[in-house]
Amino acid sequence: MAAAAGVSRSAVSFAFNNPQRISTATRERILAAAEALGYTPNTLGRMLQAGTTNSIGVLLPQRLAQILENPYYARFLMGAGQVCDREGYTLLLTPPLRDSVLKAIPYAAVDGFIVCGLEIDRGEVAELDRRGIPFVLIDSDRHEGAPHVEVDxxxxxxxxxxxxxxxxxxxxxxxxxxxxxxxxxxxxxxxxxxxxxxxxxxxxxxxxxxxxxxxxxxxxxxxxxxxxxxxxxxxxxxxxxxxxxxxxxxxxxxxxxxxxxxxxxxxxxxxxxxxxxxxxxxxxxxxxxxxPIVTKGRMAADFLMSAIRGEDQHPHQMLGTALVIRDSATKPA
The missing domain is CATH 3.40.50.2300 (Response regulator)
Known part of the structure; x- marks a missing residue:
């Protein structure tokens, strides 16, 4: 790639990562050569070098087929996705690996986790603490070391x-x-x-x-x-x-x-x-x-972004519920 553009490898790196460090003409020549060769930068390599993935994971308690069958999660992920769109992050669904949520954690290349429906005394929460990965608990009991969002x-x-x-x-x-x-x-x-x-x-x-x-x-x-x-x-x-x-x-x-x-x-x-x-x-x-399912997802992702940036003070947020009376219940016959 560098030889095709007639520049150094450092210049190629600057063209994709720090374009302000080279001239506009040099960057355009490098990008033109990249297009001709069908070259794209190694995203994984860049993430490893930077130590960040710009991705958050949703650690799920059930297999993916069961999760996708439940429309509750579509609403929850909508809220979390709104924050990801705003922050330029991607969202990774992380179901159990070989029926173990604990085994799935090391394989998820994410900057933090929204943890759904897991008990705090199980091994997953302890493993996240041990690894120093930011996380937020949803539909769980409170854990003093992490943010938590629940409803009444x-x-x-x-x-x-x-x-x-x-x-x-x-x-x-x-x-x-x-x-x-x-x-x-x-x-x-x-x-x-x-x-x-x-x-x-x-x-x-x-x-x-x-x-x-x-x-x-x-x-x-x-x-x-x-x-x-x-x-x-x-x-x-x-x-x-x-x-x-x-x-x-x-x-x-x-x-x-x-x-x-x-x-x-x-x-x-x-x-x-x-x-x-x-x-x-x-x-x-x-x-x-x-x-408020969408709000719960949005708040969980907001808390996680704060934790990733080191701003979080471990808040615990309880959202209200309301009885909606419609047509499916009446006095007994």
Whole structure:
């Protein structure tokens, strides 16, 4: 490349990295030679030399196919992507490698991570601390060494459960996010733990406990919401109201009830949690808890950019939720 342009290797480097250090004519000659040869600079080499990638990673708790099936992540990544566009960064999705999130960390060439839905006492957070990689926690418990963004999961779940109880429902079922295989040892944690605690709060106000509720723990897919609802309705005491801890699970519940010939909400009420875009035009329009998903993604990326620049003071931000009453819940028949 340098020989073709009749310049030194240093001049070629300056042409692509520090053009102010050579004349305009020399730079134009080098760029013309590069175009003729089909030459492009080695981006990876430049990143390694500079010690930065201009990329942030989103460390995901599930396989990519499961993540992309859930529209929640599309909204979350929209918010994070808005910050990347503004800052000139790229966004790298980092799912588990051979079913291990920990193994995926060393292979992601990023300047920092948004960590989604991982418990702080697991090895991933300790590994990021050890490596000195900036990170922000989302949908997790708080960690004093890193920024954290959450929503008022407990308040939102309490509000929607209270609404169903005030309508008169006493036979409730909860379609819960799958807590994983170790729940018996460690209990419910993170957003799931907070949402179940909110439901327990509302039940206590009505003189009930979680023992009075049918709890189905399933992966967050529409198909699993459908399957779990079929099983609940086949039981000896089918619910009059189904409270989904995600909108996606609520969609599956309505699919199952419709197939069974059960009217929603005339026979069984259904509620969700998230307020995805589809919930406003789903039929019946879904009563749900709105959380600011795009804002959460945008704030997480903003916090991470501050951490990468060394500006971060480890803020903890809680975003509010709101009950959105539509058409999918009414008084029990």
């Amino acid at each position: 999961d407990r308040g939102g779940a309490r509000e929607v459960a209270r609404y169903l109880l005030e309508l008169g429902h006493r036979r409730l079922a909860v379609l819960s996010i799958d807590p994983g295989p170790d729940v018996a040892e460690r209990g419910y944690r993170g957003p799931l733990g907070r949402r179940l605690a909110g439901i327990a709060d509302a039940l206590a106000e009505a003189g009930l406990t979680m023992a009075d509720v049918a709890l189905a723990e399933v992966p967050v897919t529409r198909a699993d919401g459908y399957r779990a609802t079929r099983e609940l309705m086949a039981g000896p005491r089918p619910p009059t109201a189904i409270l989904g801890l995600s909108d996606v699970l609520a969609y599956g519940a309505v699919d199952a009830l419709r197939e069974l010939g059960i009217d929603v909400p005339g026979d069984v009420s259904v509620t969700g949690f998230d307020d995805l875009a589809e919930s406003a035009w789903f039929r019946p329009r879904l009563t749900t808890v709105r959380q």
